[in-house]
Amino acid sequence: MFSILIAFFTSFFATILIVRTQKLHKGFSGDHDFDGPQKFHTTAVPRIGGLAIGLALFVSLAVSYQNNEGGNEKMLFLFCALPAFGIGIAEDISKKIGIRTRLIFTAFGALLASILLNAQITSLDIPGLDLVLSISAISIIFTVFAVTGLANAYNIIDGFNGLSSMVGIISLLALAYVGFKFNDPFIFNLSFLMAAAILGFFILNYPRGLIFLGDGGAYLIGFWIGTLSVLLVARHPEISPWFALMVNAYPILETLFTIYRRKFHQGKSPGHPDGLHLHSLFFRRILNQAAIKNELDWFNANSRTAPYLWNMSSLVTIPAIFFYQSTSILICLFILFTLSYIWIYKRMVTFKTPKWLHF
Template structure:
């Protein structure tokens, strides 16, 4: 392939595409501009150091994924390495490394600085990728980001951490401008650059919260990030069991199967006008329990001391039940 062919704008085609028409995948640019403006406005505050370092660290993966959004020619493994580089840069220059995760075996090794460093990097890379996995329906990744931000605000309020309170509440409104055009209008998409950026930002903020608040139960992080976390874990395990590459996309994600189901329903209804857009928006509404309930669960745990294990068990059971229900329904329709 020649250099001119490599950087020729092509129509976006992927196994996981569920929309019709050519919709610009440049929502990440609006999120990035919002982050830059927010960082500039805080240049004389205690928040600037964190915002400046995370903004600089995000540059490698943001540029690579932005090229993918425009030209669609960047392999998943290259994006993965770019995200890993950004995570390494952030953890190294910020000095934030997890030292305790309330898991005996891991906590033993977390005393070693190198292990702690790379564990934190892997955690940040995983969260970043998880947000890209769930970004398939209008608004779902942005709304999940806002829910996790508000969950962090609640947690930081309980632990009286004004630093995280301010940042989490501010982050919650970061994608609002994008959401106006994306859900339910579908005029613009986040793209890889936007989904990765949201995941990177919230992942870093979650990590910093638990470092600043050692008394906060570490498993609360999984409760906050329940939807993207379980989508990532379930997707990884499913592909490994099926002997598929974890880096290659498939159509077995919950949101993609829900889309197939809603599309079939609209076809039966003979709804011709904007049926694809309606089905896309309906996916986000149908999955509201999975991306919204963690906000309630975090509050319930902190306010009423309901064990995190019980809440996670309930969440996982609902997820598995719904996944099997949708999967079996689609199989019966074939």
């Protein structure tokens, strides 16, 4: 509990420090791009919130190490996350690092985790595929692909104040709960440490958007959650591998649908940005329309976007907690969630947004 409190307060005060001193560093730390398809802010805002989260994790894990609370393995976990975090921060400052380079660094971190922490996906509870995944090299390659993809997914959904960070907290609490049920202090502690670190940042990010998560923060959160998800299932075979998929269903589905939309409908590179994510549609079709009608100001329209997706993420994560051992139920829930996502997306993109979404 002490290290969790340290993670929260370190992140909180570091975030305050970044915000209060932004005049000194906004030239390189600020997000000055207001014209991109995924940009919904109107003033330059520091986009290095990931620094506060990374510092909080380091300080809290250093305390665990000194108190002999399994600190060696935890510090090794943090070491594996450094490539993803470092390249993200480098992009936040330079704004010149391409998506391919970021993915390569993140994949290297995932490879380290697979080898050093034995974080490997060896089963999907699907006959045939499980036989293939029993081959160590294939298992490692698949794991690297999955963790890298989830890290990038959190960067993709990081479009509005509080969106990516709260979705991360929801997933981490689910992992912590199941880790607690299986008496796994490693999973439980690392989940809560990251959740506490995110919460310290979240207080200044939502609703006012005084600081942004940035690529460094998004990649760090996604990598952390992805690796913990793999480790939880690897350490406890009683847990269905589909539980790991379900607690991350929203960012995963958003990423897969984004790749499909850009590649096959737009004929563009999957790494090319656009403004047609589901969270963008909630803003454009519902909340921004209310702002145009003077029912909301722009600030409230932005801040009210994220709760729609928090609810969507919770609706798929909470059932997963209750059925974490049942692959068949989890598969059915994932199919239902996918169909619901596609239906809502299609309705909104064709200007037929259901009236019940205008609450």
